[in-house]
Amino acid sequence: MKKIFFLILVSLLLLSACSSAPAPQKESSPTPLPSLPYCNEDDTDICLEGFGQESEEQTIILLKANNQNCRDIYLLVDEDNTFTCLQTEEFPINIYCSGLLFQNEEEIFIEVYSNLNEKLIAQGEFTIQYGAYHAPPNLQAPTSYPNYPNYPN
Amino acid sequence: MQIFFDGVQALSQNWVLVVGATLVLSLNFLFSLKAKQEISFKITLALFFLASLLLRLAYLRDIYLPPYFDSVEHLRIINALLDGWKSHTLLDSTSNVTPTYYHLGYHLLASLLTLTLGAKTPNMMLVFGQVVLTFIPIPVFLLIWQKTKDLPSALFAALLAGFGWYMPAFAVNWGKYPALLGIFFFEILLLSFQQDKKRNSFTKILIFLGILIATIIHTRVLILILIAYTSWIFAKEIKDFSVDKKNSIIRILLFSIFIYLLSIQEDPLLKLALEPYLNNTSLLILILSPFALKKYPRETYFILFFILFLLVTLFIPTAWALPQFPDQTLLDRPFVEIILFFPLALLGGFGLAGLVRTLQDLSRPYAQMQDKSRTTRNTLFFIFVLLFSFFTLKNYDFYPSACCDFVGYDDTLAFDWLDKNLPQDTQILIAGNQLNVVPNTTSSSLVASDAGIWITPLTGRKSIMLSHHLDFPSQEIFEELCKKEIDYIYLDNTSQSFKYSQLDKKPEWYKQTLILPSTSIYQLQSCSYEK
Numbered sequence: 001m002k003k004i005f006f007l008i009l010v011s012l013l014l015l016s017a018c019s020s021a022p023a024p025q026k027e028s029s030p031t032p033l034p035s036l037p038y039c040n041e042d043d044t045d046i047c048l049e050g051f052g053q054e055s056e057e058q059t060i061i062l063l064k065a066n067n068q069n070c071r072d073i074y075l076l077v078d079e080d081n082t083f084t085c086l087q088t089e090e091f092p093i094n095i096y097c098s099g100l101l102f103q104n105e106e107e108i109f110i111e112v113y114s115n116l117n118e119k120l121i122a123q124g125e126f127t128i129q130y131g132a133y134h135a136p137p138n139l140q141a142p143t144s145y146p147n148y149p150n151y152p153n
Numbered sequence: 154m155q156i157f158f159d160g161v162q163a164l165s166q167n168w169v170l171v172v173g174a175t176l177v178l179s180l181n182f183l184f185s186l187k188a189k190q191e192i193s194f195k196i197t198l199a200l201f202f203l204a205s206l207l208l209r210l211a212y213l214r215d216i217y218l219p220p221y222f223d224s225v226e227h228l229r230i231i232n233a234l235l236d237g238w239k240s241h242t243l244l245d246s247t248s249n250v251t252p253t254y255y256h257l258g259y260h261l262l263a264s265l266l267t268l269t270l271g272a273k274t275p276n277m278m279l280v281f282g283q284v285v286l287t288f289i290p291i292p293v294f295l296l297i298w299q300k301t302k303d304l305p306s307a308l309f310a311a312l313l314a315g316f317g318w319y320m321p322a323f324a325v326n327w328g329k330y331p332a333l334l335g336i337f338f339f340e341i342l343l344l345s346f347q348q349d350k351k352r353n354s355f356t357k358i359l360i361f362l363g364i365l366i367a368t369i370i371h372t373r374v375l376i377l378i379l380i381a382y383t384s385w386i387f388a389k390e391i392k393d394f395s396v397d398k399k400n401s402i403i404r405i406l407l408f409s410i411f412i413y414l415l416s417i418q419e420d421p422l423l424k425l426a427l428e429p430y431l432n433n434t435s436l437l438i439l440i441l442s443p444f445a446l447k448k449y450p451r452e453t454y455f456i457l458f459f460i461l462f463l464l465v466t467l468f469i470p471t472a473w474a475l476p477q478f479p480d481q482t483l484l485d486r487p488f489v490e491i492i493l494f495f496p497l498a499l500l501g502g503f504g505l506a507g508l509v510r511t512l513q514d515l516s517r518p519y520a521q522m523q524d525k526s527r528t529t530r531n532t533l534f535f536i537f538v539l540l541f542s543f544f545t546l547k548n549y550d551f552y553p554s555a556c557c558d559f560v561g562y563d564d565t566l567a568f569d570w571l572d573k574n575l576p577q578d579t580q581i582l583i584a585g586n587q588l589n590v591v592p593n594t595t596s597s598s599l600v601a602s603d604a605g606i607w608i609t610p611l612t613g614r615k616s617i618m619l620s621h622h623l624d625f626p627s628q629e630i631f632e633e634l635c636k637k638e639i640d641y642i643y644l645d646n647t648s649q650s651f652k653y654s655q656l657d658k659k660p661e662w663y664k665q666t667l668i669l670p671s672t673s674i675y676q677l678q679s680c681s682y683e684k
Contacts, residue, residue: 050670051670053667054570054667086569088565088568089569090565090569096566096569
């Protein structure tokens with residue numbers, strides 16, 4: 001009996017952990033929506049890697065989704081611009097979304113929606129910086145390792 | 154602690170591959186490890202293995218594809234063999250993919266693992282490489298244990314083999330998977346050879362098969378086996394010599410090693426072989442080595458001969474036997490650089506065990522203190538080994554090196570974009586760099602120097618490699634690119650990729666088509682040819 005009890009308890013804890021990120025928002029719920037962080041700040045569920053451009057005609061928004069439930073998505077930028085998103089075939093956690101061209105340094109508001117149930121997954125306000133990361137450098141990255149020679153010299 | 158967390162995360166994501174690779178490599182110990190061992194030995198070995206495994210798996214945290222350009226060729230061969238297994242045409246596949254010998258044993262084993270575990274080939278290569286690295290210190294641990302029965306010394310030697318220097322682990326950054334697997338098989342052979350004093354026909358056949366398999370995994374392992382065997386014979390002969398003769402031999406041996414070390418240091422390319430070993434760990438081994446010589450003379454002679462022969466092979470050309478490789482030497486510089494950890498770790502292990510025995514001898518007159526002093530001594534040595542591991546691991550880098558980890562986040566997106574947006578017959582220019590492994594030669598080959606090398610295996614688009622020093626604004630180069638019917642140019646922000654600034658000088662020739670934070674694709678414009 002004890003074993004079953006613990007099994008149920010552990011299962012419940014696991015289930016609650018799994019469902020915490022993309023939980024559907026009830027209208028009456030006071031819980032704020034999860035924000036969309038930069039990946040070098042928090043890459044637990046879905047995060048922003050940066051921005052790119054395609055043929056100077058489209059803006060590409062680069063995302064990473066470690067949470068499997070956050071991969072089939074689309075974006076709404078500044079409320080009415082839809083960005084369609086693609087998972088990379090070889091590395092499905094890496095996602096890129098294309099849409100209307102925005103200017104460098106322009107401030108935008110990104111909302112991430114699930115294609116499966118149209119629910120809002122995450123949102124955040126960002127300043128577009130083409131060709132550069134906007135977030136502070138990843139402090140966990142090793143920095144003290146000596147600069148070994150490139151092979152072979 | 155973060156590193157263990159990364160290791161656990163990588164283990165949870167790849168546990169099937171890790172368990173599969175561990176089981177396959179464990180099979181090698183069936184004939185070289187006695188089942189009956191002390192409990193403290195079993196616990197120490199198990200804890201060391203598990204901790205090493207987690208530390209090694211942390212490498213997989215942020216890596217997308219196996220590093221460096223060698224890996225692309227390994228992937229091509231493994232995939233071709235995989236097709237061979239699936240279509241029952243393995244023999245044809247083998248002869249097609251490797252017309253010139255290229256570490257067939259490694260590729261066969263990796264393809265078999267990929268097939269049976271249902272893995273993706275790049276993932277299998279990455280995980281298998283880290284598991285092999287985890288296994289490499291184990292035979293060193295066993296070799297020292299078998300000879301000394303001193304647990305702190307065996308653990309110390311294993312720590313040295315695994316983490317004393319940035320080699321052999323750094324070799325995964327060069328995609329040297331066959332060399333690492335070959336070295337592991339060489340260690341196993343040595344272990345079996347040393348264990349079975351009375352060899353029956355079955356053992357002899359096993360050893361012969363082991364030599365064959367190790368050679369197929371990496372040809373140069375055969376040279377290692379010959380070096381080890383010769384060193385062992387020499388060490389055995391010296392054992393019966395007079396003290397004077399022994400002293401003369403040790404002087405000559407040390408002097409010869411010193412001369413070769415000097416010669417290697419003189420050559421700018423060869424001296425890189427010693428670079429990983431110029432640290433405090435080697436100094437510690439140097440201090441311990443007189444104790445090894447005093448208490449384990451035969452083993453120490455073996456180690457010194459082994460080191461000397463390793464260094465000598467760097468100067469022996471193979472042109473007389475293999476005219477098709479005129480610039481090669483018996484062992485090449487990277488291989489010696491990888492394997493040098495092995496004799497040094499053994500020397501460290503025997504050195505510490507020698508120190509333990511010397512202290513034992515010193516306390517022998519005080520017989521009543523023996524038991525007490527033994528416990529104190531063991532505790533002290535364990536504390537020494539733990540302190541050593543703490544300081545070594547603290548400064549050790551377990552993550553991929555920036556030198557060779559070509560593929561980043563942006564590259565994965567660029568490959569996908571390229572695959573979904575560009576026609577199948579597109580030709581893409583990628584960056585390369587001149588490689589020269591062998592000293593005193595003018596010949597060198599162009600090898601890939603950024604993530605562009607992965608375009609063909611992942612997207613099927615043809616890539617053409619040119620030096621990353623290409624002068625893009627020059628009319629001559631532009632015409633050459635047009636003549637080669639290049640459609641696009643692939644760039645990333647690694648140090649040996651093409652330079653953005655060069656292409657941006659001529660926007661009328663090179664149009665930026667895809668711009669990502671650290672990767673870009675430019676389209677070649679204004680060429681007069683029509684596709």
